[in-house]
Amino acid sequence: MDTPSGGLVRSHCVGTTAVVYASDYLNKLTGEKIEHECRRQLKCGCRALIIDFSDTKLVNSIGISILLGIIDVAEKSGARIVFSEVNNQTVQLFEMLGLTRHVVLAKDEREALINLSRFEATTPVVH
Amino acid sequence: MEPSTQKLIHTFGALADLGQEIAGTGDFNEMVRTSMHLLLGTLALRRGAVVECSGPGPLRCVSLWGLGDQLLTGVDINEAEMKAFLAGQISDSLLRNTSASNPFLDRYRERLTAEGIELVLPMIVRGEVTGLVLLGGKASGEEFSSDDFETIHAMVRHIGVGIHTHRLLEQVAQRAEENRRLYDELRAIYRDTVRAFAAAIDIKDKYTQGHSERVGRYSEIIAREMGWSEEEVEGIQIAGYLHDIGKLIVDRDIINAPYHIDAKSSSELNRHPAAGYEILAPIRHPYADIPLMAKYHHERLDGRGYPDGLTDQQIPLGAKIVSLADSFDAMTTDRPYRRRRSFEDVVRDLRESSGKQFDGKVVAAFARAILKEVTGETKDRRITKMLGKGYLEGEHTAALLTDLITDLGGNFSKGASL
Numbered sequence: 282m283d284t285p286s287g288g289l290v291r292s293h294c295v296g297t298t299a300v301v302y303a304s305d306y307l308n309k310l311t312g313e314k315i316e317h318e319c320r321r322q323l324k325c326g327c328r329a330l331i332i333d334f335s336d337t338k339l340v341n342s343i344g345i346s347i348l349l350g351i352i353d354v355a356e357k358s359g360a361r362i363v364f365s366e367v368n369n370q371t372v373q374l375f376e377m378l379g380l381t382r383h384v385v386l387a388k389d390e391r392e393a394l395i396n397l398s399r400f401e402a403t404t405p406v407v408h
Numbered sequence: 409m410e411p412s413t414q415k416l417i418h419t420f421g422a423l424a425d426l427g428q429e430i431a432g433t434g435d436f437n438e439m440v441r442t443s444m445h446l447l448l449g450t451l452a453l454r455r456g457a458v459v460e461c462s463g464p465g466p467l468r469c470v471s472l473w474g475l476g477d478q479l480l481t482g483v484d485i486n487e488a489e490m491k492a493f494l495a496g497q498i499s500d501s502l503l504r505n506t507s508a509s510n511p512f513l514d515r516y517r518e519r520l521t522a523e524g525i526e527l528v529l530p531m532i533v534r535g536e537v538t539g540l541v542l543l544g545g546k547a548s549g550e551e552f553s554s555d556d557f558e559t560i561h562a563m564v565r566h567i568g569v570g571i572h573t574h575r576l577l578e579q580v581a582q583r584a585e586e587n588r589r590l591y592d593e594l595r596a597i598y599r600d601t602v603r604a605f606a607a608a609i610d611i612k613d614k615y616t617q618g619h620s621e622r623v624g625r626y627s628e629i630i631a632r633e634m635g636w637s638e639e640e641v642e643g644i645q646i647a648g649y650l651h652d653i654g655k656l657i658v659d660r661d662i663i664n665a666p667y668h669i670d671a672k673s674s675s676e677l678n679r680h681p682a683a684g685y686e687i688l689a690p691i692r693h694p695y696a697d698i699p700l701m702a703k704y705h706h707e708r709l710d711g712r713g714y715p716d717g718l719t720d721q722q723i724p725l726g727a728k729i730v731s732l733a734d735s736f737d738a739m740t741t742d743r744p745y746r747r748r749r750s751f752e753d754v755v756r757d758l759r760e761s762s763g764k765q766f767d768g769k770v771v772a773a774f775a776r777a778i779l780k781e782v783t784g785e786t787k788d789r790r791i792t793k794m795l796g797k798g799y800l801e802g803e804h805t806a807a808l809l810t811d812l813i814t815d816l817g818g819n820f821s822k823g824a825s826l
Binding site for chain 2: 309341342343344345346347349350352353370373374377378379380382383
């Protein structure tokens with residue numbers, strides 16, 4: 282079930298994976314809301330993040346900087362991160378700027394979840 | 409779209425956003441934070457910091473991203489290092505470029521590199537280093553290209569100017585605030601001095617102690633009721649305090665005569681408004697027309713007043729207000745030769761004198777102000793206090809005032825100049 286997360290950003294959880302939905306224009310205002318939600322989900326114990334870009338038409342510089350910050354936080358928390366349903370123009374931007382070196386791109390949310398489950402299956406559990 | 413075209417569009421967009429951010433008047437720290445995000449996002453840099461310095465000494469972190477809070481603990485810059493930044497080239501900003509001679513980078517290279525910093529750029533405004541921008545590497549892992557350096561350099565210059573401008577505006581605002589405080593203090597000193605002077609005037613007349621202070625307050629209340637601005641109200645209060653200053657040149661025996669005075673003494677006493685004007689005119693008061701209000705506070709609408717026998721429109725409104733306040737206080741306080749008059753009697757006098765001695769709209773305004781206290785419409789109780797306990801508590805007080813206001817034509821607003 283989707284939660285409003287304080288009325289700011291739409292998100293929901295699938296197991297220990299949080300799916301966070303980006304808005305149509307990823308700028309300072311919306312970027313900070315997504316960042317806040319991602320941090321909140323990680324604090325709540327999520328082990329993986331999917332940021333869904335299905336509604337996103339444009340990402341500006343601040344949006345890029347904030348996404349890098351989210352990647353940083355996820356890495357430091359040991360969480361995996363996948364960007365799903367990114368449009369072609371934004372994929373080109375992410376590739377050009379090197380974001381794709383740090384995240385996996387998935388066609389859609391389902392593929393993102395499959396991708397993450399494969400990773401979990403191949404990652405040894407450390408006790 | 410060609411990657412190079414897309415990169416250009418992305419960079420131009422960031423530069424436009426940066427210009428807008430720097431030109432804004434919002435919160436300083438937020439401006440710096442957003443500017444830094446724009447810089448980092450343009451080239452996808454994973455970490456960065458903007459630090460300020462106001463001359464040699466410790467560096468102050470204004471904003472940082474992806475770095476620890478302790479990044480700059482104990483980090484300072486000296487004069488030689490600032491000069492080295494001023495003389496340096498863009499490529500000198502690369503931390504690993506050990507061939508460039510910059511003692512600051514030599515001093516902190518190891519520490520900053522360990523934190524993931526790759527570039528250290530000075531913000532130079534008007535030939536002075538105002539701070540530094542520290543940047544981490546690109547998310548792509550690529551080296552910085554010459555285009556990247558140009559972009560970074562342009563954006564850092566923008567941020568430097570933005571910080572400098574905000575600091576200047578802060579200084580201007582601070583000085584304006586200091587001036588305002590100083591001005592308020594001066595006005596307070598002026599008011600206190602005038603009140604002390606008013607008390608000194610009243611001491612000369614043993615029967616009218618506190619008269620000038622009360623006339624000042626009544627005048628203020630009437631002017632406020634007539635919709636005057638705060639500054640005008642303050643001005644007329646001062647005029648009320650000083651309206652009898654001319655009495656300083658009148659013989660004390662005449663002022664203190666226990667009964668009605670003779671024609672010669674009366675003529676001497678009647679000199680006080682003009683004398684007051686002579687005393688007040690050379691002083692540069694912070695409010696307009698105070699000397700004229702003192703000069704004409706004994707003029708009457710019918711032309712039978714003094715010193716100049718002016719009529720209605722010739723008398724400044726301020727003088728009409730002070731005149732009513734002065735007469736009202738005279739009627740409502742005990743004098744050597746009579747007790748004060750009842751409120752009913754005073755209201756009757758005001759009605760009869762309106763249009764002859766007093767301006768009807770001034771009388772109506774005063775009546776409205778008194779009525780507001782009587783009915784409790786206002787919490788202000790100054791008139792009640794000045795008149796003493798019981799004076800306004802008569803059964804018909806409110807009705808008397810209401811009738812007076814109605815007879816004088818109801819509500820008036822400020823219709824004439826001071």
